[in-house]
Each structure stands twice: as structure tokens, then as C-alpha cells.
Amino acid sequence: MQKSIKKYFALFALPTILAFLIAFIIPFILGIYLSFTEFTTVNDAKWIGLKNYVRAFSNQEFLDALWFTVKFTIVSVITINVFAFLLGLLLTRGKKGTNLFRTIFFMPNLIGGIVLGYIWQLIINGVLIKFDLTLTSSATYGFWGLVVLMNWQLIGYMMIIYIAGIQNVPKDLMEAAQIDGANRFRILRSVTLPMVMPSITICLFLSLSNSFKLFDQNLALTAGAPAKETSMLALDIYNTFYGRTGWEGVGQAKAVVFFVLVALIALVQLVITRRKEVEN
Amino acid sequence: MKMKKWLTLMLSMTLLAGLAVGCGNKEETNTGTNGTTGKTAKEEIYFLNFKPEIAETYDKIAKDYEAETGVKVKVVTAASGTYEPTLKAEIAKSDAPTIFQINGPVGYQSWKDYTLDLKDTKLYSYLTDNSLAVKDGEGVYGIPYVVEGYGIIYNDAIMKKYFALADKAVPYASVAEVNTFDKLKAVVEDMTAKKDQLGIKGVFSSTSLGAGEQWRWQSHLANLPLFYEFKDNTSVKDPVQAGLQSNEITFKYGKNFQNIFDLYTNNSVTKKTLLGSKTVADSMAEFALGQSAMVQNGNWGWSQINGVDGNVVKAEDVKFMPIYTGVAGEEKQGLAIGTENYFAVNSKVSAEKQKASIAFLEWLFSSEKGKKYVSGELGFIAPFNTFKEEERPADPLAKEVSSWMSKGLNTVPWTFAAFPSEEFKNSFGSALLQYVQGGLQWADVEKAVIDSWKSEKAK
Numbered sequence: 001m002q003k004s005i006k007k008y009f010a011l012f013a014l015p016t017i018l019a020f021l022i023a024f025i026i027p028f029i030l031g032i033y034l035s036f037t038e039f040t041t042v043n044d045a046k047w048i049g050l051k052n053y054v055r056a057f058s059n060q061e062f063l064d065a066l067w068f069t070v071k072f073t074i075v076s077v078i079t080i081n082v083f084a085f086l087l088g089l090l091l092t093r094g095k096k097g098t099n100l101f102r103t104i105f106f107m108p109n110l111i112g113g114i115v116l117g118y119i120w121q122l123i124i125n126g127v128l129i130k131f132d133l134t135l136t137s138s139a140t141y142g143f144w145g146l147v148v149l150m151n152w153q154l155i156g157y158m159m160i161i162y163i164a165g166i167q168n169v170p171k172d173l174m175e176a177a178q179i180d181g182a183n184r185f186r187i188l189r190s191v192t193l194p195m196v197m198p199s200i201t202i203c204l205f206l207s208l209s210n211s212f213k214l215f216d217q218n219l220a221l222t223a224g225a226p227a228k229e230t231s232m233l234a235l236d237i238y239n240t241f242y243g244r245t246g247w248e249g250v251g252q253a254k255a256v257v258f259f260v261l262v263a264l265i266a267l268v269q270l271v272i273t274r275r276k277e278v279e280n
Numbered sequence: 281m282k283m284k285k286w287l288t289l290m291l292s293m294t295l296l297a298g299l300a301v302g303c304g305n306k307e308e309t310n311t312g313t314n315g316t317t318g319k320t321a322k323e324e325i326y327f328l329n330f331k332p333e334i335a336e337t338y339d340k341i342a343k344d345y346e347a348e349t350g351v352k353v354k355v356v357t358a359a360s361g362t363y364e365p366t367l368k369a370e371i372a373k374s375d376a377p378t379i380f381q382i383n384g385p386v387g388y389q390s391w392k393d394y395t396l397d398l399k400d401t402k403l404y405s406y407l408t409d410n411s412l413a414v415k416d417g418e419g420v421y422g423i424p425y426v427v428e429g430y431g432i433i434y435n436d437a438i439m440k441k442y443f444a445l446a447d448k449a450v451p452y453a454s455v456a457e458v459n460t461f462d463k464l465k466a467v468v469e470d471m472t473a474k475k476d477q478l479g480i481k482g483v484f485s486s487t488s489l490g491a492g493e494q495w496r497w498q499s500h501l502a503n504l505p506l507f508y509e510f511k512d513n514t515s516v517k518d519p520v521q522a523g524l525q526s527n528e529i530t531f532k533y534g535k536n537f538q539n540i541f542d543l544y545t546n547n548s549v550t551k552k553t554l555l556g557s558k559t560v561a562d563s564m565a566e567f568a569l570g571q572s573a574m575v576q577n578g579n580w581g582w583s584q585i586n587g588v589d590g591n592v593v594k595a596e597d598v599k600f601m602p603i604y605t606g607v608a609g610e611e612k613q614g615l616a617i618g619t620e621n622y623f624a625v626n627s628k629v630s631a632e633k634q635k636a637s638i639a640f641l642e643w644l645f646s647s648e649k650g651k652k653y654v655s656g657e658l659g660f661i662a663p664f665n666t667f668k669e670e671e672r673p674a675d676p677l678a679k680e681v682s683s684w685m686s687k688g689l690n691t692v693p694w695t696f697a698a699f700p701s702e703e704f705k706n707s708f709g710s711a712l713l714q715y716v717q718g719g720l721q722w723a724d725v726e727k728a729v730i731d732s733w734k735s736e737k738a739k
Contacts (some may be wrong), residue, residue, distance in 0.1 A: 040368070040390060040391070040394075042372045125557050134557040135718050136489075136557065137553060138719075157310065176632065217331065225490075225556060226710060226717070228710065240689065242364065242365035243365070245389075245390040245701060
């Protein structure tokens with residue numbers, strides 16, 4: 001087996017490597033290059049050094065969007081994971097209808113972001129209209145609307161990962177804890193939680209990076225209204241790149257900064273939660 | 281184990297096959313075009329359309345043109361409000377648009393590397409007024425293809441009903457007498473008071489302020505105060521030029537903007553706080569269904585009014601009135617007439633494609649068949665001398681524009697061609713939204729407009 005893997009390595013890996021090169025590595029390098037240039041379309045770039053980065057960071061909208069994104073990410077990562085974990089616990093108890101509920105909770109994840117955004121825009125506006133308000137009345141509505149939307153979409157997905165983790169906790173460990181006289185809460189804290197740490201690592205990583213990169217839901221739900229107060233980083237980058245003539249390079253620079261941020265945060269989080277994982 | 285091995289092998293084979301098919305396709309199309317160049321030179325024209333409301337008509341035109349000349353025309357339409365992003369993405373491709381649109385001198389500045397000089401084309405010679413074209417030095421880089429007008433569209437049936445009321449509070453007997461802001465305001469407010477008698481929900485259709493739906497206010501309505509401001513600049517004769525040369529504005533007629541904007545929102549079908557979720561289509565539908573008596577829009581809005589299911593407005597009742605804002609001497613003000621649609625031909629595609637593109641445009645605006653499409657289905661008032669008087673569009677609003685032009689009033693040019701950027705318009709629009717929702721005072725809006733103009737010009 002080992003030998004044949006080595007033998008066919010090139011055959012199996014080549015398509016993926018090619019796809020990875022074409023769809024990721026080359027555009028990525030090109031993107032970094034473009035962030036140091038001035039251009040209208042990607043074919044006519046002129047090198048201007050760091051000027052784009054200076055403009056990006058002196059652009060108040062970018063900093064506002066960054067702050068909004070950070071706030072949103074903190075709130076939604078916490079809520080998503082807490083709810084997903086609780087649901088995971090609830091749906092591993094062997095209660096009646098477990099499978100049905102698992103399916104139902106997972107389903108929102110199958111709908112695309114733009115559609116979700118418009119669905120929730122209708123729902124939220126439908127409620128707010130009773131108070132003569134709309135989603136654009138205040139950035140607060142947009143913020144919580146996004147949090148609710150993101151929760152709705154991701155809880156089911158994270159729940160599945162937690163369920164897998166919880167089901168993998170060895171039965172004998174639980175029994176031993178019970179015999180030792182630990183109550184439910186104690187078991188949860190000292191046995192289940194450490195044992196599902198790998199799931200927590202994955203879920204935190206997924207919800208964190210997804211929240212940070214949120215784009216289509218943001219575009220469909222509020223499109224940044226009122227006055228760009230609810231535009232997140234990805235939307236701000238899109239608007240800078242496509243919406244403002246002469247700012248294409250700045251948009252590119254923002255995108256590079258964005259990448260570095262997401263990568264850094266995700267790496268730091270991975271290192272921290274990995275450390276807490278115990279060998280099974 | 282064996283199963284698994286087979287599965288992986290098959291999966292990778294399908295992947296490879298997929299790649300191979302992808303490449304194969306491309307080759308096929310290549311040989312396809314090469315094969316025919318020998319005989320009829322099948323050049324493909326790529327037309328990037330700016331107006332979603334007439335996309336279907338362009339598809340029909342493309343089909344007809346191909347049937348007649350054998351030249352394939354590919355029409356791609358950008359979704360509402362996304363023309364610039366679409367153009368930016370499309371023009372970087374190897375199969376770039378050969379015909380695209382620029383929105384005047386400001387748009388020309390960002391696309392000047394891509395626009396072909398059209399000075400020697402027949403199309404340029406067809407123009408009734410050569411000064412309408414976008415020029416740079418000796419060259420002609422954008423050719424306007426449609427003259428449009430906007431103002432307040434009103435439903436004459438409702439207005440007649442109102443003026444026939446015994447207890448109306450104004451001394452006027454018809455819309456023709458309403459020719460200043462004060463008169464309009466008196467009429468509108470009295471109509472609001474009697475809206476149940478008139479059977480309407482509000483005098484004005486919703487002031488759409490959703491994202492991407494604000495252009496009627498941040499471009500069209502904003503045109504009026506800024507036109508008057510630039511007109512006051514006596515050192516430059518043409519207000520558009522004056523605007524282009526102004527690095528700062530004072531928004532001197534901001535109060536006038538507020539006048540009419542408040543009138544719209546105070547007498548609207550929709551409550552002020554709900555305007556952020558309204559679209560242009562909503563407000564045109566309200567007008568078409570007879571829920572409102574007036575709506576600010578241009579002659580292109582006719583297709584929308586006409587296309588609404590269950591519409592109750594008769595064609596002969598759809599009329600135009602200028603937008604009065606309370607500026608001195610506005611009795612002599614007409615509709616706002618101009619264009620922001622200019623054809624440009626991509627200078628970076630092959631010479632054959634350029635030639636084919638120009639030929640297509642010339643066909644569209646000078647052949648019998650093309651002209652029929654232009655005035656009949658596109659509803660364009662084309663500024664070309666190839667059109668005879670009877671070949672002008674027959675829709676009621678286009679006719680209204682022509683008749684207002686011949687009334688001897690001062691038409692308001694489209695000064696917003698001089699607005700510094702989309703960003704300026706958008707920040708104007710979001711300030712307006714916050715103003716109607718009570719988040720900003722009017723003075724804040726004026727400040728936002730002045731600041732945004734300055735910062736957008738400075739970059």
C-alpha cells in the first residue's frame with residue numbers, strides 16, 4: 001500500500017496541485033503584486049510602492065469596517081458555538097426525533113448566503129415595520145440581524161461537528177466518572193469538554209474565519225446601510241475596488257491586509273485551542 | 281481495499297477528464313472562428329448593455345442583426361447599479377466588450393485608455409448636435425445615443441379630479457397653472473388632506489432610498505440645485521464645464537433641495553421611516569396602480585408604468601411637470617433634459633472587431649430596421665439626423681419630453697455629469713436616508729454634500 005501511494009503520488013496529486021495553482025497561488029501572488037500598483041483593470045498596472053497601503057489605513061471607512069467586523073465576529077463566534085454545543089449535547093441523548101431535529105437544524109446551511117440575506121431582510125423588515133422602522137433605521141438592527149442570520153446558518157453545521165465529537169467520548173470514561181460520584185455538570189466540565197476539544201478547535205476556526213470573511217449575507221441583508229455603518233471588511237473591499245474609480249489598488253491593498261488578519265487570527269486560535277486538546 | 285483503490289482512481293480520472301474537456305472546448309471554438317475567417321470574417325461583437333429595462337430588446341436586435349449580416353452580437357447586461365463593476369471585470373478579460381458605455385466626461389476620465397477615437401465614423405456625423413459628444417482635444421470618444429428627460433410624472437386623471445373638487449383650497453383650475461414651488465406645495469398639501477376623496481394613498485410615490493435605488497435623488501434631484509449654483513458661476517458659460525472645474529461647492533441652493541425633498545416625503549404613500557426599504561420599481565408600481573398621483577422619474581419610466589400588472593393609468597393621462605424647487609424665475613424652467621449614455625468603442629480589441637462594432641452601431645441608428653427598434657421598442661429619443669420627425673418614439677412620456685422641449689422654456693441640462701464620483705452620489709444618498717429617518721439634521725446633510733465633493737475632487 002505504502003509503496004503504491006508513492007508510485008502514483010504524482011498522478012493523484014497533480015490535478016489538485018494544478019487546480020490549486022490556477023485558482024489560488026497564481027491569483028494570490030498577482031493580487032499581492034497589484035496591491036503595490038495603480039490600475040483601472042488588472043492589465044495596465046503601474047508600480048507605486050506602498051502608497052495604496054497608506055491610503056487604505058488613512059481611510060476611515062476601512063477602520064470602521066474593521067471595528068464592525070471585529071465586534072460582529074466576537075459576538076457571533078460566542079453565540080454560534082454556545083448554541084451549537086448545547087444543541088449537540090441535547091441531540092446525543094437518544095431522545096425521540098433526534099435525527100429529524102438534526103436534519104432540521106442543519107438545513108439552513110444548505111441555502112446560499114444571498115438567499116439567506118434576502119429571506120432575513122424580509123423577516124426582519126416585516127417585524128420592524130410594526131414599529132415604523134426598517135433595517136436601515138439604525139446600525140444596531142443591521143448588526144443584530146447579521147448575528148441572527150449567521151447563527152441561523154452556522155449553528156446546524158457546528159452542531160454536527162460537536163455531535164461527532166460528543167459521540168466519540170469513550171463510554172467507559174463516562175461510567176467511571178459516574179461511579180466516582182461526579183454529577184452531570186462535573187462530567188461535562190471534566191470529561192466531555194476536554195474530550196471534544198478537537199471539535200471545538202475546528203468549530204472555532206470555522207466560525208471565526210467565516211464570520212470574518214462574511215460577504216454575501218452582508219450584501220444582501222443591509223448592503224452597508226445606513227451610510228456604510230454596517231459594512232464589513234469584505235464588503236468594504238468590494239466597494240472600494242469596484243465602486244470607486246482610482247481606488248482599485250487601495251482595494252487590493254485592503255484585501256492583502258484582510259488576508260494577513262484572517263490568517264493571523266486563525267493561526268493564533270488554532271495554536272491556543274490545540275494546546276488544550278488531550279490525547280484520546 | 282480494492283474498492284477504495286478503484287474509487288480513488290476513478291475519481292482522479294474524472295477530474296483529469298474534466299480538465300481535458302475544459303481545454304478541448306476552447307480549442308473547438310478557436311478552430312470554429314478561424315475556419316470561417318477565410319470567407320465572411322465572422323467577427324463577434326460584444327455589447328455591454330447599461331440599461332437592464334431594455335435588455336430583452338437588445339437580444340432581439342442582436343438576433344436580427346446576425347440574421348441580416350452574419351455578424352454575431354453578444355449582448356451582456358449589467359444588473360441595475362452594477363455597470364461599472366461589470367465593465368471593470370469584463371474589460372480585463374481576453375474576450376472584452378467591444379462596445380461599452382461611459383457616463384460622460386467623468387466616466388471618460390476613468391476609461392480613456394480604452395476608448396477609441398470615433399471622430400471619423402459615420403455615427404459621429406449623424407449627430408444633430410456635435411457638441412453633445414464627449415471630446416478630448418481633437419478626438420471624439422463618446423457618442424450620445426439617447427436624449428432623455430425627467431421631471432415629475434403626474435396622473436392627469438387624478439389631477440383633473442382634484443381640480444374639479446368644489447372644496448379645493450387653491451384658486452388654480454389646472455396643472456398648467458402650477459408653475460412654481462409654492463403653487464405646487466399648496467396643491468400637493470391640499471391633495472394630501474383630501475386623499476380619501478381622490479382615492480389615493482398619497483400624492484407622491486415612495487422616495488426610494490434602498491441601497492442602489494437612490495439615483496433619482498442623489499443624481500437627478502441633486503442636479504437642480506447644483507445646476508443653479510454652476511449657472512451662477514458667470515466665468516464659465518457651460519454649467520457642466522463649470523461643475524467640472526469646481527473643486528469645491530457651497531451647495532448654495534441646498535434649501536431648495538430640502539423644499540422639494542420634504543414635499544416628496546411629507547406627502548408620500550409611504551411613511552418616512554420606511555423609505556429605506558423602498559425601490560424605484562415599488563414607486564413606479566404605486567403610480568401605475570393609481571395609489572399615488574405623482575412620481576419623479578424620467579421618460580424611461582414609461583415601460584415600467586406600462587408593464588405593471590393591473591395598471592390603471594391610461595397612456596393619455598401620463599404627463600410631465602418640471603421639478604420646481606423655489607428658485608427665483610422658475611416659471612420659465614422646463615424639464616431636465618440631457619444624456620449620460622455615451623457609446624464608446626474599445627480601443628484595445630482587434631481592428632476588425634472595432635470596425636464591426638462601429639458598423640453595428642451605424643446600422644442600429646440609420647437602417648430602417650434598426651431605427652424601428654430604436655424608436656419603437658427601445659423608446660429612445662435618438663439625437664441623430666437619420667431620424668425623421670415621424671420616427672420619434674410614440675410612448676406618452678417621450679412625446680411629453682419633445683413637447684416640453686418645444687415650449688420655449690429653459691431646459692435644465694444634466695449637470696450631474698460633472699459630479700466627481702459615484703462615491704459622492706452615494707454619500708449624498710445615505711445622508712438623505714439618515715435625514716428622513718431623523719438621524720441627521722438638514723445642516724448635516726448640506727455639510728456632508730459639501731465635504732464629500734471636496735474630498736472626492738481632491739483625490
